[in-house]
Amino acid sequence: MHSTTILLIEVGALLFALGMLGRLGRKFGLSPIPLYLLAGLAFGHGGFVPLSASEEFISVGAEIGVILLLVMLGLEYSATELVGNLRAAAPAGVIDALLNAIPGAGFALLLGWGWQAALVLAGITWVSSSGVIAKVLGDLGRLGNRETPVILSVLVIEDLAMAFYLPLVTAVLAGVGLVGGLKALAVAVVTVIAVLVVAIRYGSAISKAMSVSDPEALLLSVLGLTLFVAGVAAELKVSAAVGAFLVGIALSGPVAHHATQMLEPLRDLFAAVFFVFFGLSTDPADMPPVLLPALALAVLTMTTKVFTGYLAAKRVGVALPGQLRAGLALMPRGEFSVVIAGLAVASGVEPRLAPLATAYVLITVVTGPMLARLPDYQWFKNIVRRRMALRQRRTTPVPAGE
Amino acid sequence: MVGVRVRVEQTPLPGIGVRHDLVTSSGRTVGVVSHRNGRRDLVLYDVDDPDACLASIPLTDGEAEALADVLGASLMLGQLAGLRQQAAGLLTEQIALPAGSPFVGRKLGDTRARTRTSASIVAVLRDREVIASPGPSFVFEANDVVVAVGTRDGLDGVTAILAGEHDD
Structure with missing residues (x-):
């Protein structure tokens, strides 16, 4: 058979299987991300059905998947929103970074993996999955809740922080050392600030240049611009993903709205390919030895996320039940952790990192949304109410004798 | 206008849209979550836990308009009478x-x-x-x-x- 024919058969069967898996997952209220990762594990090296002809195609598709994930994330936020949010929620973002990145870094150092791997694992444990969490909040009818803006601000700051973190990691993994990494970070800081300023000042002019009335032209121009900027960013060693994210931020108004609608199906397709690709590059045989460490890391960093949400919600005056809801909602890690781990795999920094990240993301993304439901159960509410009553009794000042 | 001006609070929801809410004189909180894609949710808050929504009711454009009409029109007539x-x-x-x-x-x-x-x-x-x-x-x-x-x-x-x- 011709290799293109085999490619069609393999990719077709793969996508069909993913579609079926996704449907099955939705039945149980499960995010498709873990299913795609598992599918990748099953197909890849050492899996049940090794894919031969389509591996190169899938790797290019995965690259596009990361770019589309990031440009959509950028499209969701406007530059004004990002800057306004930064002022209000910076302390929460700092708490989040400290509480969740440090355990990851410490864990890697404890395993004796070297500082590059520690930097990568710090990112993996730091960033919650904004896609999964936004979906969970919507499904549980919590969008109107008072702690929801807190959760969203933490997610926004994490996403924005990625614009600085990814270039740093990309440079460090390229073997330029810490000084080279800091140089890349400086370039990223200047670029991001420039893009934010341009987007706030001239965002409407940029968006006006792209006509909304012609959907086909809009799709091609936005997609083309995104891939181009991502490519240039990668060439400048600032990470393709960050370039795409910045394009998303720079676009606003009706163009952003229409582009979001048009790119969504493309993002779904290529993001699925991306998660499968990451699973493909992991050998299932490497998984069992890292399962226990991954579980320990997941328990540790899910606890620190609960604490993050608790503190962040407390800061804005949300009561105990809301604080717990915020904390429990923040637990799932997802797309970003896989993107970060993907960078490490490509550079070959630590062979056990990819299986650990896979297991870690699988654990948090499956159990996180389930645990997020806890505060809705009556028994949980009763426990919280009892705690609150207890606390109130303790803090009520005893009338002082005159 | 009858009574004091009602204070409507606006809270941005990054990536989703914006939430408007107000506390009624009876102490209940009602709000509207306006999604960026045009969807609107009418949200009612819990009395025991004022941070949580008791119900979140999605409204289509037509439904939101009808509800606004009913509330607005009855208010007008009431004021005139x-x-x-x-x-x-x-x-x-x-x-x-x-x-x-x-x-x-x-x-x-x-x-x-x-x-x-x-x-x-x-x-x-x-x-x-x-x-x-x-x-x-x-x-x-x-x-x-x-x-x-x-x-x-x-x-x-x-x-x-x-x-x-x-x-x-």
């Missing part, structure tokens, strides 16, 4: 904007009707729709009908102003 009962000397009148009125295309604030006549313009009827409590920046169009509340003299004054007879 209340005014009539409260003060015998106070009248409500519908005044059509004359075709040659100098205020077609100009702002309500430009009429300075309340300062000059102490009668208030409480609503404008346009194309069979009621625009309740128009602000000073509201712009008149031809064929608008103004609903004004005031004394006999005050209402006559408004009629004269809108006709462009009061030049000062």
Whole structure:
């Protein structure tokens, strides 16, 4: 058979299987991300059905998947929103970074993996999955809740922080050392600030240049611009993903709205390919030895996320039940952790990192949304109410004798 | 307006849209989550846990409009009826904007009707729709009908102003 024919058969069967898996997952209220990762594990090296002809195609598709994930994330936020949010929620973002990145870094150092791997694992444990969490909040009818803006601000700051973190990691993994990494970070800081300023000042002019009335032209121009900027960013060693994210931020108004609608199906397709690709590059045989460490890391960093949400919600005056809801909602890690781990795999920094990240993301993304439901159960509410009553009794000042 | 101005709080929801909410005098909180894609959720808050939504009801464009109409219209009628009962000397009148009125295309604030006549313009009827409590920046169009509340003299004054007879 011709290799293109085999490619069609393999990719077709793969996508069909993913579609079926996704449907099955939705039945149980499960995010498709873990299913795609598992599918990748099953197909890849050492899996049940090794894919031969389509591996190169899938790797290019995965690259596009990361770019589309990031440009959509950028499209969701406007530059004004990002800057306004930064002022209000910076302390929460700092708490989040400290509480969740440090355990990851410490864990890697404890395993004796070297500082590059520690930097990568710090990112993996730091960033919650904004896609999964936004979906969970919507499904549980919590969008109107008072702690929801807190959760969203933490997610926004994490996403924005990625614009600085990814270039740093990309440079460090390229073997330029810490000084080279800091140089890349400086370039990223200047670029991001420039893009934010341009987007706030001239965002409407940029968006006006792209006509909304012609959907086909809009799709091609936005997609083309995104891939181009991502490519240039990668060439400048600032990470393709960050370039795409910045394009998303720079676009606003009706163009952003229409582009979001048009790119969504493309993002779904290529993001699925991306998660499968990451699973493909992991050998299932490497998984069992890292399962226990991954579980320990997941328990540790899910606890620190609960604490993050608790503190962040407390800061804005949300009561105990809301604080717990915020904390429990923040637990799932997802797309970003896989993107970060993907960078490490490509550079070959630590062979056990990819299986650990896979297991870690699988654990948090499956159990996180389930645990997020806890505060809705009556028994949980009763426990919280009892705690609150207890606390109130303790803090009520005893009338002082005159 | 009857009573104190109600305070509506606006909270941005990055990536989703914006939430507006208000605390009623009975102590309950109601809000609307406006999604960026046009969807709207009417949210009602829990009494025991005021941070949580008890219910979140998605509304289509039509449903939101219908609900706003019902609330707005009944409020208007209530206010007019209340005014009539409260003060015998106070009248409500519908005044059509004359075709040659100098205020077609100009702002309500430009009429300075309340300062000059102490009668208030409480609503404008346009194309069979009621625009309740128009602000000073509201712009008149031809064929608008103004609903004004005031004394006999005050209402006559408004009629004269809108006709462009009061030049000062």
